[in-house]
Amino acid sequence: ETGVTQTPRHLVMGMTNKKSLKCEQHLGHNAMYWYKQSAKKPLELMFVYNFKEQTENNSVPSRFSPECPNSSHLFLHLHTLQPEDSALYLCASSQERTVPNYGYTFGSGTRLTVV
């Protein structure tokens, strides 16, 4: 079982809905990440949180709103999404301040479909 847990695994939402994705890790990592993986596209880094502070926002549209209440939890709040936002959303964590000996630990992702 992965050390990073993402819920829900699958989500279908209408364009006017509001939903949230949740990510949780108890690995003692201090950095957490949201990635978007669309079909036939590279992994796109969306947001980075380091010790609960957002350190990177890669020009993500405001309809995606991250929240990091503590180092163990990360949320991605979604509202008024578009069909092109359908993708696999992956959460990852790492020990950001030290050499990433074992890379990132990823969750299994949330498969989002916007209808």
Added chain:
Amino acid sequence: AQKVTQAQTEISVVEKEDVTLDCVYETRDTTYYLFWYKQPPSGELVFLIRRNSFDEQNEISGRYSWNFQKSTSSFNFTITASQVVDSAVYFCALSEARRAGGFKTIFGAGTRLFVKA
């Protein structure tokens, strides 16, 4: 600029064949870290290996081997005697230190490997 290129989008092999996945990177740093991850159909990326820029020793782990060559900025991954369970998307990644502290990692586009029985 930091960049990772995996030129092979998809590779299809028959079981027991050897297969090499290519990864070429660009960086201006002298200290950096290279990774390979495997993404099975279940979705999560699984860490396979890390290589430091100052350690060009090749590594073998069972049927997996990695060839790191700084002269060509390549970090290729070979699976010997491939099996159906090796079917997955494989990502190469590069980490560099940030000036502000911590590390920044970028991923290649991934190579989808199909191993047919």
